[in-house]
Amino acid sequence: MDSGQLTIEKVTQLLHQHTFPASVEAALIAIRECSMFARKDLSMLANRFIFCHSLSTSSTNPSQTIWIKTLNNIQELHTLDLIRQFLEKQSDLTISTHVFDMIFFDILSDPDHPLFTLYYNLILKFLSLAISFESKPTLTIIARWFLTISKTMDSLITKIFEYIIHEHIALAITKSINNLCTISPLFTLCFIKQTCILLDKENFIIDKKIIQTLIELLTYGLTNSTNLLLITLQQEFIAQ
Known part of the structure; x- marks a missing residue:
């Protein structure tokens, strides 16, 4: 037909x-x-x-x-x-x-x-x-x-990432998390942004080991992923 x-x-x-x-x-x-x-x-x-x-x-x-x-x-x-x-x-x-x-x-x-x-x-x-x-x-x-x-429902995004951190990132190995930086730099950028928002919240309770994993992800991404750096700079330019 x-x-x-x-x-x-x-x-x-x-x-x-x-x-x-x-x-x-x-x-x-x-x-x-x-x-x-x-x-x-x-x-x-x-x-x-x-x-x-x-x-x-x-x-x-x-x-x-x-x-x-x-x-x-x-x-x-x-x-x-x-x-x-x-x-x-x-x-x-x-x-x-x-x-x-x-x-x-x-x-x-x-x-x-x-x-x-x-x-x-x-x-x-x-x-x-x-x-x-x-x-x-x-x-x-x-x-x-x-x-x-993000401009209208940023709280929903933060809530989604809070779930991912507690239910997925906490159980994943560091290598698997770091792979996100090269697999999808754009997603990693969103992930890092929302992680920073969550870590800045006083009522966000998280294990210190998970915090260390998140810090390692941030460090690895900005050190080893040129694409992630470029996308970060592009987003900053757009925001300005």
């Missing part, structure tokens, strides 16, 4: 023919190919056929419907890894960025969105997964997203 003849209703009907996990890849392809659809429609395709969220009656208020998870934790991690692999396979980072935006951007940019909490938990897992796999495309896309929302 010619893409010009497709409607959101037809694509939804086609996606209903797939079961998990085939529905994930089918929905990712649909989001990539159907850029003519409205953002909210593509976002809902991701919600229904990638993450398989379902509307249900609230247990506290029967007259209210809420979005709930239907995937277990293993299926959810499998889904996030399928997204990561799909983004890495695209020929152009612009395509990968578009797919990421349609999946995550609009919902996470609105703290009042009914799906915000579900997606916040998903992005934490997705970012941790990307760091574990040292995924340059994914980390760079996420870093660009951070820069886009």
